[in-house]
Amino acid sequence: MTTHAPQAAQSVTLPASLDEAVAALTAMPAAVPVAGGTDLMAAVNKGQLRPAGLVGLGRISEIRGWRYLDGHALLGAGLTHARMGRPDFAALIPALAASARAAGPPQIRNAGTLGGNIATAAPTGDALPVLAALEADLVIAGPGGARREIPVSHLLAGREMLAPAELIGFVRVPLLHAPQVFLKATGRTGPGRATASVAVVLDPARRGVRCAVGAIAPMPLRPLEAERWIASLIDWDGERGLAAEALAAFGEYVAAACIPDPAPAAQGEEPPALPPAVLHLRRTVAALARRALGRALS
Secondary structure: OOOOOOOOOOEEEEEOOHHOOOOOHHHOOOOEOOOOOOOOOHEEEEEEEOOOOOOOOOOOHHHOOEEEEEOOOEOOOEEEEHHOOHHHHHOOHHHHOOOOOOOOOOEEEEEEHHHHHHHHOOOOOOOHHHHHHOOOOEEEEEEHEEEEEEEEEHHHHOOOOOOOOOOOEEHHHHHHHHOOOEEEOOOOOOOOOOEEEEEHHHHHHHHEEEEEEEEOOOOOEEEEHHHHHHHHOOOOOOOOOHHHHHHHHHHHHHOOOOOOOOOOOOOOOOOOOHHHHHHHHHHHHHHHHHHHHHHHHH
């Protein structure tokens, strides 16, 4: 797996089912599950992790596809970014497909998985703001064939954590059959880590707009007041278009909610100005939110 780690894992287990993987982790609590390994092996190579054992998830076919279930898509945690970026998946969940195509160079997209993106919970994970905007749920597999569901936002916020020997098995995503857009800004040309990302999802059935901002905080941020305000301006029974001024105001609203002005040092004093780098980031978020909503409505 790597030529740089000074200490290799003591054992490698390759289960053929989700329950077998859970059983392997139960039998060896110090083992670490590995799917694509794009983050795990990087940590091993840097000397940040010395797993006593590895439980490989690559042979578990049940988590490498998806199926329809009661108006939802049940996505296997082993789906790779490359697979999610294909046209058939894009027709199902466009924003998630767009985030998968932006996840990095081909070698990363071919190896990295949806479940790994969630479990690693890196702020720059491209799928995370999309899943937050879609209000997706996770199906967690536990010992003895147990299954439980938690909102993906609860895991990312640390409100609910995985117990020992538990694994993310599936991601349950509502099929909204409505426009959705994912955009991100990077610090360099081509695929790279996001400096900011925005997912916008329209929900005509509820006459709502969902927006999530990624990469600027430890977890995706939902500007709920901005969502409610802009949804009230949309003619859901008509063309759904908005004036450029309204789109710009939405972008500024989202950016100010996610990157607020600093509080004044004392009551009655003027708040200090944002540092130039933070001000640039706020402008970037505003531009992404404005463009994402504009594209969704068009």
